[in-house]
Amino acid sequence: MERMRAWVLQQHGNSAKAFALQDVERPKPGPGQVLVRVQASGLNFADVMARKGLYPDCPPLPAIVGYDVVGMVEAHGPDVPVATPTPGTQVVALTRFGGYAEYAITNAEAVLALSGEGLPAMSSPEDLVAATALATQYGTAYHAAIASANLKPGEQVLVHAAAGGVGTALVQIARQRGCTIFGTAGSQAKRDMIKEAGVDHPIDYRQDDWPDAVRRLAGERGLDAVFDAIGGKTFRQGKALLGPGGRMVSYGAASLSDAPNKLVRAIRGLAFGFYHPVQWLSPSQSLIGINMLRLADHRPERLADCLQGVGRGFAEGWLKPHCGGAFAAEDLAQAQALLENRGSTGKLGLVW
Secondary structure, rough: OOEEEEEEOOOOOOHHHEEEEEEOOOOOOOOOOEEEEEEEOOOHHHHHHOOOOOOOOOOOOOEOOOOOEEEEEEEEEOOOOOOOOOOOEEEEEEEOOOOOOOOEEEEEEEEEEOOOOEEOOOOOOOOOHEEEEEHHHHHHHHHHHHHOOOOOOOOEEEEEOHHHOOHHHHHHHHHHOOOOOEEOOOOHHHHHHHHHOOOOOEEEEOOOHHHHHHHHHHOOOOOOEEOOOOHHHHHHHHHEEEEEEEEEEEOOOOOOOOOHHHHHHHHHHHHHOOOOOOHHHHHEEEEEOOOOHHHHHHHHHHHHHHHHHHHHHHHOOOOOOEEEHHHEEEHHHHHHHHHHHHOOOOEEEEEO
């Protein structure tokens, strides 16, 4: 029986106590699956939500969480597609949990080759961690901005948490599409960063009048698209800024993550507002929800299309993931705490 090291989520709570680094059985790829020898495991805010017991899709504890990895293809299961990267190819992969480990399995459609055809394999810790963002953050952003919202040149777009992982990817895509970009960030340093990244109008979301600032800058036309991972009151405010034909794209609810109990979470959830279909029909507006795990489960061909699009953007140089911190595999608690406190910009990850 082959073994590996993995971080096992044993209980809900703070990052120092919830996880244990254990010796566990190495997974074996089943039909249509790929086994990856992991070089870097990406961290996502959903991992924090799972650790707190707030993520419904998390498997029963004990569980190995983690949604994206970079590593070398180790083996194929039976019946993988012909185009699946061969053993020895460096890949980025979207995992259905199991990413916090030295080996991970995923469906062949969720794997994107990073090396081969004259491309050298990545080796530095920073490059490895940055590349993990291509699966979850950049895959989410691509599906949201291109496959769903179908951004057009000249459109006015608001990206909440524009300095975060998905936010950074959305800014890069919107810039490539020729959009005017509004972006929210909480600190001056982050607003300076998103300005340099291509945001035309950095907005301090900590100011109560931030919607008025957006409204003045956007003019009577309003916004064409709002990308929201915050939820709650922020969602309701974003909906009010949409113009005719606008799209409201929701892919998270970070405002609920620090609620101390279910009652407070329920109260904060009410801040989203209540909507009748006529409120969307009359101005010809759309509400789009994004859940990449559900997409991977039920429409793997769409996930594959997103990853291929991300791969093209990465190869062409207009998609540029940024490493916010490359941690030794043993330092998971420190990395999770930094992510939870929103003290980072760019992708965080563990290097094995």
